[in-house]
Amino acid sequence: MLLKVLIIIICILYIVRYLFKLLLPAIFRSVINNAQQNAAQQQNYQQPKRPEGRIKVDYIPEGQKSKVPDTEGDFVDYEEIK
Template sequence: MFRYLIIIICILYIVQYIFKMLLPAIFRGLINNVQQNAQQNARQQYYQQQPPKQPEGRVKVDYIPEGNKQKLPDTEGEFVDYEEIK
């Protein structure tokens, strides 16, 4: 009986030592896989959000130069003085 108890205790210590060595490596591998998947998803989302590139030779202007803006005439609206009442 005592012999079996010693064998069980030795087996438990060996299993505990093996788990101390293997579990960090297993978790490291899992974490690396999750990180790689997250990076791939981020890349896919980044490329999907990019505006499509225009074919070569086409020009698109997204702004209006300052000189071409229409100015409001002086008769449009007026400034009203006000006093703050407390």
């Protein structure tokens, strides 16, 4: 009787192990594909399409408008000393 139960338990364990070996990769693949599709959808919602090379400024605060006049200052070249 005990030997019969032990053999049945071992057979069940081997069957479960075989099923996991077959089904687990498929389950992981489907979970990963769903996560990739969700990430792609979120990225499409977050980045609206606009023409490349164009910049649009919607708002400039009052205090941030050009503090230095355009006539002031020039660009000065410099050399890096090592």
